[in-house]
Amino acid sequence: MTPGAGLHLKTFFLLLIMVVFGPLGDVLLSKGMKNLGEIPNWSPAELAHLFVDVFTSGMIWLGILSLIGFFIAYTLVLSWADYSFVQPASSFSYAVVALLGHFALGEKIAPLRWVGILVICCGVLIVGHTPPRTTEEAAESHMHAAAEQITPERSS
Amino acid sequence: MIAEIILIFGIVVIGTGGEICLTRAMKTIGEVHDFRPRALLNVFGRAMRVGWMWLALLLMAAGFFSLLGMLSLENVSFVVPVTALSYVVGAYGGAIFLGEKVTRQRWLGVLLVCVGVTMVWKGRG
DSSP, rough: OOHHHHHHHEEEEEEEEHHHHHHHHHHHHHHHHHHHOOOOOOOOOHHHHHHHHHOOHHHHHHHHHHHHHHHHHOOOOOOOOHHHHHHEEEEEEHHHHHHHHHSSSOOOOOOOHHHHHHHHHHHHHHHHHHHOOOOEEEEEHHHHHHHHHHHHHHHO | HHHHHHHHHHIIIIIIHHHHHHHHHHHHHOOOOEEEEEEHHHHHHTTTTOHHHHHHHHHHHHHHHHHHHHHHSSSSHHHHHGGGGGHHHHHHHHHHHOOOOOOHHHHHHHHHHHHHHHHHHOOOO
């Protein structure tokens, strides 16, 4: 398939969905959990009660739905785009989470934390820019091994 | 503090462990070429018969509940950046359990993630 303008647009659109819906899901989960209040103690009965609360919270279901949206976009885009392209692009989601946390939930973010988030984005970008398949050399040595195996068979 | 460290461990180590199991399960199934609904259903059916897949689901569920627990204790702008530590576990796990070669550049990225997480940790409150 030739990478035409349509494919670029499709890729960009799905990346946008990923970068918006992933962080949005996390923020909604956060809001939902905060609404339930603090976990008073970690006894099994209390946790069972919390479990029911979690799965009857509309906010948490919205969060899960949003994360499913993210996951579908992620899976789809990986069916044609390189992982090494998708993963660094998704590193922006760390910044989006911080922005959403700050503006939608009113979280106070210290300057050092902003810098830290930026450094994490850079780190993820670098991780993603490495070749996604490191078995090429291994494959080559397999081929050599196969060639060596074939040669004696031919000579025999 | 102890609860938070346990929960971070749950998100980062157990959750990533689940993803490593998932990768292992999907690799036994082989590359998916056909994306038509029926073929995908077939892949899904085969995936459910792989033991690694069940372990993956179990671990990933534990990771998800750890995330929920952590989000009830801390701000999302703290929790999510810290979960980037999964790149560290992923690099080690990929190298040890999946036999992936981790390049020097990837280790550099992983190191940067660690530095960033430390800054996020220091810059809280």
